[in-house]
Amino acid sequence: MSKSKLPVTPVQACSAAPLAREPLTGEAAVELASVFRALSDPVRLRLLSAIASRTGQEACVCDLSEGIDVSQPTISHHLKVLREAGLLDSERRASWVYYRVVPEALQRLSDVLLVESGAAAGVNA
Amino acid sequence: MSKSKLPVTPVQACSAAPLAREPLTGEAAVELASVFRALSDPVRLRLLSAIASRTGQEACVCDLSEGIDVSQPTISHHLKVLREAGLLDSERRASWVYYRVVPEALQRLSDVLLVESGAAAGVNA
Numbered sequence: 001m002s003k004s005k006l007p008v009t010p011v012q013a014c015s016a017a018p019l020a021r022e023p024l025t026g027e028a029a030v031e032l033a034s035v036f037r038a039l040s041d042p043v044r045l046r047l048l049s050a051i052a053s054r055t056g057q058e059a060c061v062c063d064l065s066e067g068i069d070v071s072q073p074t075i076s077h078h079l080k081v082l083r084e085a086g087l088l089d090s091e092r093r094a095s096w097v098y099y100r101v102v103p104e105a106l107q108r109l110s111d112v113l114l115v116e117s118g119a120a121a122g123v124n125a
Numbered sequence: 126m127s128k129s130k131l132p133v134t135p136v137q138a139c140s141a142a143p144l145a146r147e148p149l150t151g152e153a154a155v156e157l158a159s160v161f162r163a164l165s166d167p168v169r170l171r172l173l174s175a176i177a178s179r180t181g182q183e184a185c186v187c188d189l190s191e192g193i194d195v196s197q198p199t200i201s202h203h204l205k206v207l208r209e210a211g212l213l214d215s216e217r218r219a220s221w222v223y224y225r226v227v228p229e230a231l232q233r234l235s236d237v238l239l240v241e242s243g244a245a246a247g248v249n250a
Contacts (some may be wrong), residue, residue: 019170020177020226021194029167029174036170040162042154045144049154052145052240066146101145105242108230115177115228 019117035109038085043070044078048087057108058100145240160234163210168195174211176224183225184228 018030024032039045046068051059064075079099080089086105091098142153148155162172171193172239176184189200204224211230216223 002173015202016235019231020182021175022178024171024174025165026171029170031169033165033167036161037165040165042151042158045161046149046151049144049147049149053147057145057240101240106144106238106240110235113231113235113238115182115226115231121168 018112018114032112035085036088038081038087041078041081043068043074044082047075047078048082048101051088052101052106056100057103058098061097061099064099068091141238143237148230157237160212160230162213163206166203167205168193168199169207172203173226175209176213177226177231182228183223185230186222186224189224201247 017024039048047064050064050066050068051057060081061076064079065072068075068079075108079090083090083099087102088099089102091100133170133210142149157211172189175189175191175193176182177211186197190197193200193201197214204213204215208215213224214227216225220229
């Protein structure tokens with residue numbers, strides 16, 4: 001399973017300093033953009049949410065087509081993109097692949113987007 | 126100043142329930158994906174970060190080309206995409222347009238990505 005054409009940097013590798021702390025460097029911006037690109041597709045977001053909202057934040061690939069009207073190969077492709085971005089982890093058990101959320105990766109992305117409300121208060125007053 | 130070809134839903138309009146709370150609906154996923162798409166470009170991330178890291182989280186468009194090696198029209202295009210996604214607000218003062226971060230929009234996106242570490246702990250044990 002080689003990398004897809006887009007260079008994707010797993011979010012674990014991102015420096016992931018909050019956007020508001022200091023201006024992003026070019027390199028950090030490229031890394032971070034590749035992770036947001038993984039989240040910029042509705043089917044990928046639905047798959048990630050379907051997995052994240054399950055008990056244990058884990059799902060068999062065989063259960064993930066419910067209510068998502070795309071083919072199994074398409075689902076597998078999107079799961080691979082999320083995995084390569086470091087947002088999902090996968091494990092084969094017998095005939096099936098199980099995917100689970102990487103909570104640290106989502107936490108880092110969430111932290112990147114935080115702005116201090118104190119700093120913003122002056123702007124919006 | 127018509128909308129660009131991509132349908133962009135401002136993040137304010139997103140229901141923005143955390144991904145882990147319940148599976149995203151198709152409609153919510155389309156809305157959210159359009160906002161992440163606005164963040165999936167390195168130049169846009171650098172511009173957003175350059176604005177967010179300034180005092181008052183505001184910047185004149187005339188100050189935003191520092192260190193970002195793209196033309197002024199390209200910068201203006203990217204700022205427009207961020208504004209249409211609801212992540213930036215803009216205001217004209219005399220000859221210049223000023224952009225500022227919409228902290229509530231970034232906060233909502235940040236919240237969307239939060240997963241409960243408790244739920245994840247069992248998976249990663």
